[in-house]
Amino acid sequence: MNSLTPMLQLVVCNLKGFLREPEAVFWTYGFPLLMVVGLGIAFSSSSASSVQFDVVQGPAAEKVVAAVANNPGFKAKVNPQDVAMARLRTTRTLVVVAPSEDGGYQYYFDPSNPESMAAQSAVDDVLQRSAGRKDAFTSKQVRVEAPGSRYVDFLVPGLIGMNIMGGGMWGVGFVLVDMRIKKLLKRLLATPLRRPHFLLTVVGTRLVFFIPEAFFLLLSAYLIFKVPIRGSIFAIAAVAFVGSLSFSGLGLLSASRAQRIETISGIMNVAMLPMWLCSGIFFSSERFPDFMQPVIQALPLTQLNNALRAVILEGSSLFSQALPIGILLAWAVVCFALALKWFRWG
Structure with a gap:
């Protein structure tokens, strides 16, 4: 008898034993697949692919919302400053836009979160362009690194x-x-x-x-x-x-x-x-x-x-x-x- 035959039979036996254990099959194939599907829904949906940011309620808010109104890549929500900052602390928004004293805007974001940094750059770019030219105003970055906001x-x-x-x-x-x-x-x-x-x-x-x-x-x-x-x-x-x-x-x-x-x-x-x-x-x-x-x-x-x-x-x-x-x-x-x-x- 071929010496490989017992080895092949043992391999088949082990495979059958594996398939008879639903838990092993689930963790090997089912769990990774469900993770991919679930995370794919979370990060590939239209709401996740757009840049979500908050605008501090006030006279400048309408101008910011109008600048991104026709751009599907951005989703702005107008909130009072305390509500917007609370949403930033709990990562329900990536950036908070507020008017600055010199007539431009200042951005509150978490520098330890790559998505937050990328969102700040994208929002600044679209607002600069809506003003008619690149860097039409001086923007300020306010890095929110205080405990509770990271x-x-x-x-x-x-x-x-x-x-x-x-x-x-x-x-x-x-x-x-x-x-x-x-x-x-x-x-x-x-x-x-x-x-x-x-x-x-x-x-x-x-x-x-x-x-x-x-x-x-x-x-x-x-x-x-x-x-x-x-x-x-x-x-x-x-x-x-x-x-x-x-x-x-x-x-x-x-x-x-x-x-x-x-x-x-x-x-x-x-x-x-x-x-x-x-x-x-x-x-x-x-x-x-x-x-x-x-x-x-x-x-x-x-x-x-x-x-x-x-x-x-x-x-x-x-x-x-x-x-x-x-x-x-x-x-x-x-x-x-x-x-x-x-x-x-x-």
Whole structure:
């Protein structure tokens, strides 16, 4: 027999084993494809390809808007100065244009963000040309490098939200399925422990970890990168707690009937993938087309990230975040109720 035959058979056997593992196939082929599609939508849509900038409300605003009105490559929004600067800090706009004292314009932008720098140059160019000639006025660049307005400041709350999501779902879902595999849940079935009490203890155990998950990363970012913490510690903790509660409920629901580690891994990856892509972890969720926004804004991670950024970076009060917190609580209640209905011990 040819010595290559056993090797070929082993290769075929390994390939069959690979194809029988849905998780391996998904992470090898499915996940990269979905990332390409999702990021392609975010960065290749018409709204993302155009230069989006804010104009400070005032007499000069109409002139700036008129200069780019017929140019599809630019999208200007007129806002009061405080609103425009808040949008710049949260990367919802790339540049803020305001009138300068000498009759020209000054540009507020983040020099650490390449897109922001490119947008400033493009906006300046189109305004210069609309004035009739190149450099018809003196423009000023105002580099916004203060803590709270940089890309790293935008990124940290998103990473905290992602960490809370992963910890809540994996910390509950994996533990439950592992207990089911080891027949520990069937042993608990023989005890007087009621199902709601057991599920609440699982969620309660998970909630103990939300404090180190949220504050370790935030404290590290504060010490290393000087990321500002403008909101109260209580408000940050409350938002993180509600977010952890929401994702613990989602993890509970995901694991309510899963019998294998591969199954729960696939379920949670499918649940988390849209939020990884669309919920504003690495870039603003407003990059996606308008028709997708209702679905994106309904995702729990979107609301958690929005609330964390508002409290941490803008110093917003806990009461001002009633809508995001309400949506997170709704997710927690609905997921726990469905998990309680569908949960199986065996």
